[in-house]
Amino acid sequence: MTTVANDPNVELRVIGKSLPKVDSAGKVIGLTAYADDIELPGTLYCKLLRSHLPHAKVLSIDTSAATAIKGVIAVITGDDLPIKYGIMPTSEDEHALECEKVRFVGDPVAAVAAVDEETALAACRAIVVEYEPLETIESIEHALLPPSDEPIHDYAGPGNIHRIGALEFGEVDEGFANSSFIREDVFFYEGNTHLPMEQHSATATFVGDQLTLWSSTQNPHYVHRALAKVFEMPMGHIRVVAAPHGGGFGGKCDPFSHEMVVCKLAMITGRPVKCTLTREEVFYVHRGRHPVMMWVRTGVSQDGKILAMHFRTALDGGAYGSYGPASMLYTGALQTTTYNIPAYRFEGVRVFTNKAPCGPKRGHGTPQPRFALELHMDKIAHSIGLDPVELRRRNYVKPYTRTINHLRITSCGIEEATDRVIEASRYYERKKRLGHGLGFAVSSYMCGAGLPIYWNKLPHSECVIQVDRGGVSLYCGATDIGQGSDTVLATVAAEELGLWPTDIRVVSGDTGLTPVDLGSYSSRVTFMAGNAALQAAREMREILVGAVAEKMECSPKDVVVGDGKIGELSFEDAATLAQLRHGVLTTRGTYAPPREIGGRYKAAGVGPSPAYSYSAAVVDLDADPYSGEIQLNKVWIAHDIGRAINALSVKGQVEGGVYMGLSEAMMEGQLYRHGLHKQPSMLDYKSLTFFEMPEVETFLVETVDLEGPFGAKEAGQGPLLPVIPAVVSAVYDALGVWVDEVPITPDKIMRALDAKAKGREGRYGPKSFPQISYPTIVKVPPFDASSTAF
């Protein structure tokens, strides 16, 4: 385990500067080879035949007509890939190709390798599949009823319930009994998808007994494991290379059908096989934001202190497990990291439906409850006549505390983040006018999940630095998905070695070359891989400094490192000197989260993180009192980054999060009709354009976390979270109506305005939360420091 004491006053040379990313030049001039740019000699092209029915038994598949088409080299079905896989060990419920039943429109049933895509597509259309349709489950409510024919899956249950749980921390009933005010609210958050610019693409080769897969994946290690399982091959014979990325956002975190299929077809044909999804297929592959119904009840004291909270969620998981067990728990885990909640009860359920499977999208399972919680806080404040910002301040968690659900809070900049956006937006100085509103919200997010996806005791991140003839190479399994992780690793190493980030050659995301990093998910890379890189770089620095000190006949303490020099020697000369003594220089670093960050109850694995980032946002908008149309004016956002490794890159991440949050809040929705995705295209699935994107003013709050590399925390996911409730809150401020559902489209605002005009409650949103038979509540004993999770 690595912990690095961080001195906020130490002078740093490259950490914190606003520098271009180390891989930006190739992207700017168009030389970066993304997964779809990989073209090996003799490549065959693959297309998948997908189910056109939402739920059906597969009675037969006849591929003979497809095989007969000139140019078709191989056709496979589920019989060729019988072993199931899935990202979570508890939900390995996917076949690369389904041969018994299909569970959503888009479920793959067969695959073709042909000399070109056109032929492969024609062959797919020539495959005859005989189906027996089953009842389509299209909503949470429907999924909660006993199935009329058969459940979507033959595991979990009862019926179409995938996961269900109930936990209580502290004395909730007592808390409510002592409350002077109690409020209940119901919310709905529509599902939406990642919408990366780059469609998924994968190319596989099978040469000798070595399988190689190049893929647009965020998690090459988990894909590696899934391939080993499906093909019953030793991991040492499989190499997964994460190609440079055109956007992930969580959508490339699962092992996917097309990845398995190109590998299998490469094995059968002996030729490289490539599959690039169409945009429509990306909507079906999905694994995006779960639609979530939420009910929350909170009791507060006379002075607005939260005394008890009861939170219920119901997630529409779509057709497969994916990250679902974690997603469900995340809808209940991080309410406690912003507000001190002394008694907390959480009941959650995830159901299967016949839609594209949901999974992790930026914020994984937390934007939905954060949306509900922040609006709920607003409503409590209005109900008891307290300013919404003040109500929050009275309940903010303090740094270096423990939450009721056992999460360890370290550095925490929520107060300062609040101050920054409230001051900058002149929140309290505005003049009220109809149609103009400001909304405020806060949030926090993890800097990496405390536990890996599958149980193992190995480090979460490992890094090797090699110095040879003065050249520095850094090897790490972390995957740069555009978030800048290669830049983070290079900058950390450069700081320690007295170099510039572009002096470090980063080799990342390649299971054949790089030691394991678990992947680019849960905002873990800067914190975890950054610490591994820091450890390796410090060790390398010691070796170089030692060699130079010996030559200079001085103490290593007196060797100054910086500006490309180690003491009096250039870096290259120092490296050569050290290499003469030791041979090629290699050092390594590892990182695993400390044990004491979480509790030890069942489900305690979701929520703990070595640190939490904090964000606060104010949204300024105009909302039209006739049409409900929104004009976004400005967003102020303050983000507790711990310390920025690269300030420019952090701001890019923060602003990207703001953009994605605004887009989800305003218009995005993965909608279904007749069992079909309603608009699987980039024209008709609406997302914000430059025209709607307002100015964003970003403030970085630097709390210098004691354990983050140089004090750094995450920026990839947290800043999205407060934006969504802040938009809805601002609409209330502007028009006096609540829309307790996102996206907050103009027709919903219009309906809330209509209700208000008719003298009813000025609100649009779900009327009630479904009746759910949650299991008996597990009362979790208080945190005991001598008995921690892992």
Add this chain to the structure above:
Amino acid sequence: MLRLPRFSYLRPESVAEAAQILSEYGPRARIVAGGTDLLPKMKRGQIEPEIVVGISHLPELRQIRATKDGGFEIGACVTLTEVVDNPALQAAFKGYTRAAALVSSPALRNSGTIGGNLCVDTRCNYYDESYEWRKALGFCMKKDGDICRVAPASATCRAIASSDTAPAAISLNATVRLVGPNGEREVPVESLYQDDGQFYMTKAADEILVSLRMPNPGTWRSSYVKVRNRGTIDFPLVGAAAALQMNGSIVEDCRIIITAVGPKPLDVSQSARPLFGRAIDDAILEEVAVEAAKPARPLDNADISYVWRKRMVRRAVEQAIKEAAGVA
């Protein structure tokens, strides 16, 4: 990615030759100019021509020229950007150039033509989908199927008129020249369209729209208001074109055309009669706009709820009149 299916591309030397090709091949051939409508639809299998006839290289279709009556004739293959950037057109036909400026995005306006926009296919979110998607649905009467998915009881297709420039051109009494194998005819833009989303144009399959003739606007002032989800790219959810003849602040005549509320643009000028002979005020505007919105029949086949779209007709008409009158 979605790939274009195979087709033959023909490059006629003249409009007459192009018309001859259309006549010879019938529905197997389609005209292409900017390609912004046809090519994506070919990729999705919504339109499946064997022969694509390019016309945008023909110089006679690429000209903007002043006509003797003080109006303009705009060749069908003039791009939307060229129209938007033309100061003379802007001055004379503000509603029309505004509508052209609101079509899609700059990249598509650089490619898309004015003739193509007048002929742009009707839209429906049961139809503007890939072949595989439409197959999963069981197709619809506009392509490969036999019922209207959004209005199953309807005998005709209810896909939505989606040209921004058509209502503006109609409001300005524009005409189009059509060339077919048997010669040429000139018809009002208004009569180009009919209330059927599948067979939405009245012109014969072998007639080519060669130019748009905008008559001398005289003292007519015009505007176009487009309602859409986002400030760019999107097709209209509601469009309203207004043209006004004013004597000082007094309205003498007014034409209002609304679109995207059914399979063809609707002339709702009758609703403007209360304005005649008086100055514009909010009360009279509301009365006019409420009346103008009555024939609108949006259905659940586009973005955002149809109830909202219906209500937005009123707003669009009010704004269009105000803008045309210069009182916005």
